[in-house]
Amino acid sequence: MGAFSDTPVYRMVAAAEKAYDVLLQRIQCGQLPSGAFLVEGDLARDLGVSRTPVREAIRRLAAEGLVLTEGRRRAVVREFAEDQVEELYELRARLESYAAARAATRLEAPALEHLRTLATEMEACAAAGTELATACFADLNDRFHQLILDGARGEHLAAALRPVLQIQLLLLQRYRHTIREHLERSCWHHRELIRAFELRDPELAGRQMELHMLSARSAGPSNGAGVGAAVLDPIPEAKR
Amino acid sequence: MGAFSDTPVYRMVAAAEKAYDVLLQRIQCGQLPSGAFLVEGDLARDLGVSRTPVREAIRRLAAEGLVLTEGRRRAVVREFAEDQVEELYELRARLESYAAARAATRLEAPALEHLRTLATEMEACAAAGTELATACFADLNDRFHQLILDGARGEHLAAALRPVLQIQLLLLQRYRHTIREHLERSCWHHRELIRAFELRDPELAGRQMELHMLSARSAGPSNGAGVGAAVLDPIPEAKR
DNA sequence: TTTGCGCATCCTGTATACGAAACTGATCAA
DNA sequence: TTGATCAGTTTCGTATACAGGATGCGCAAA
Structure with a gap:
């Protein structure tokens, strides 16, 4: 970035972390679309690190399900089928x-x-109801759910949920509820959820959240216009 | 194994796979107990491969939650607290x-x-009711559940469940239901589950399975004699 | 024009090298 | 006796080297 962008002086650590962050971001923003190959050497040169940390980042993405690595073949950004949206919603619910x-x-x-x-x-x-407000809503909503997850203090639960959220984010890309009615329903659910928390009623809170999530599914794109199928080229599937 | 055990001729591939398998097995069988350090160099020498594949195996185990890797510290086999048994049972349910x-x-x-x-x-x-039969029961039971999971055809579901099963297996180690009454209850649940499948009733099947799993929890060790605390030495906790 | 084969190249998996951070335990002061 | 400090050693993170399987393209044959 600066004038000394390639001086390997100021930071000898976290190359792997950096590689992971960059790759994740590139996948999520679509710069690396489904089917794109992740070539270790190229990425290494691109990021200014060696193949080793790039390799580690790719394996990590593979473990999270965003990338496929098969045998000695090049890693490829996974393609998610439309019918997985349903599964992800229910799983998340x-x-x-x-x-x-x-x-x-x-x-x-x-x-x-x-x-x-x-x-x-x-x-x-x-x-x-403005576009900016809607974007803001989405951000607040994420924080709301994250706060609940933190409050649940379930380590394995959190670990199981993480890839689901990541993949869902990827699949729904920039889709967010934008219809006012949906936002208002969400707000209503949130209040009900908080009430259940105040009552310290696990059963009620669980049901409320399930309702909230499945309601979001119905409002979501899984039953409407396609979200997947946005792939421009039928990039030759990695065979076998 | 044979006379040419260390000739690097017959297989140049899958060193990483081998390392993973071996480490997983060693962790599961207790040869690498909670708190044990995984030193890349030692394991590499031990397994007759270089550090690179060992490193990859460790990262994979870390991604699955069996091993902790923090910063530049040595990887350590995770210790699971007793109170996580509960979470794992419910999550699995x-x-x-x-x-x-x-x-x-x-x-x-x-x-x-x-x-x-x-x-x-x-x-x-x-x-x-013999011990052998009980062991056999456990194996059949695993296959029963696996068959259902396969039949669910949910890729993300399966991915989420995998580490949960692995960690549960580790925590409960060799614990298996051995009380006849529990086995019989399980059999009953299985039949009821199959009936729900025959009826093609998702709601019923789901409830039945939840009942089955939570019933196993009650029969399990989480509320009885300790399963954790089997660590012999209070191996010096990785600090900070 | 299409299909199959062979070769040059690319890319990955593994091994090895090296600098830096973390660990160890021994010494010293309170 | 207890606690802190510091140098030597260990271990990790990253870079680089090398071997061999994958890939893709040209060319020949149908």
Whole structure:
């Protein structure tokens, strides 16, 4: 970036981390579309590191399911079929429902207060209805759910959910609820969820979250205009 | 193994795979107990490969949650707290319940028949009650559940479940239901599950599986004599 | 024009080298 | 006795080298 961009002086660490971050971002923003090959040497040169950390980053992405590595073939960015949207929504619903149930008996007062604040802010965004407000809503919504996940204090749960969220993000790309009615329904769900937390009722919180997630699915693109099929070329599938 | 054990001739590939398999096995069988350090160089020498594939294997185990790698510190075999048994059981219950629900509308006749066969065999094992029969029961049980998971045809579901099963296996080590009553209850659940599949009823199948899993939890060690705390030495915890 | 084969090239898997961070344990002061 | 400091050693992260399987293209034959 600066004048000394390629001086290997200022940072000898975290090359692998950097490689992972960059690749993840490139995949998520579509710069590396489905079917694109990840060539270790090229990426290494591109990122200014050696093949070793690039390799590690690719393996990590493969472990998360974003990239396919088969035998000695080049790694390729996975293509996700439309019918997986359904599975991801349901999977997420089950996992986040469990998160909510756990959070119900574990959320501390400050976290609860934080949730209320976020809910209020989301309501404001939903009321505004501008594009910017909608984007803001999405961000707040992510934080809302993340806060609940943190509150659930389930390590394995969080680990299981992570790739699901990542892949869903990738599949739905920039799709976000934009219809006012959906936003308002979400806000309603959030309030109900908070109420369940206040009651410290795991069962209720779980059900509420499940409802919330599955409702989002119905509002989502899985039953409407395609989200997948955005691939320009039928890039020759890695064979066998 | 043979007279040419260290000739690097017969196989130049799959060193990483081998390293992973060996390490996984050593962790699961307790040869590498919780808290043990995984030193790349030592393992490399031990396995007769270089550090590179060993490193890859360790990262893979870390991604699956069996091993902790923090910064530049040595990788260490994770220690699982007793209170995680609960989480794992519930997580597994939610995921396998979803698997059963999906399988209900996807299982083909041959697979269903296979399930019936396994159920019958398990019943025989339960009736026998010998130690061998019990071990056999456990194996059949695993295959039963795996068959359902396959039948669910949910790729992300399977990916999410994998580490959960692996960690649970590790935590419960060699613990298996041995009490006759539990085995019989399991058999009953299996039959009910199969009935739900025959009815092609996702809701029923899901509930049945959830019941089955949570019932196993109650019968399990999480509320009885300790399973953790089997560590002999209080191996100096990796600090910070 | 299409299909199959062979060769040049690319790319990956593994091994090895090297600098830097972390660990060890021995010494010294309070 | 206890706690901190520091130098030697260990171990890791990254870079680089090399061998062999994958890839892709040209050319010949149908």
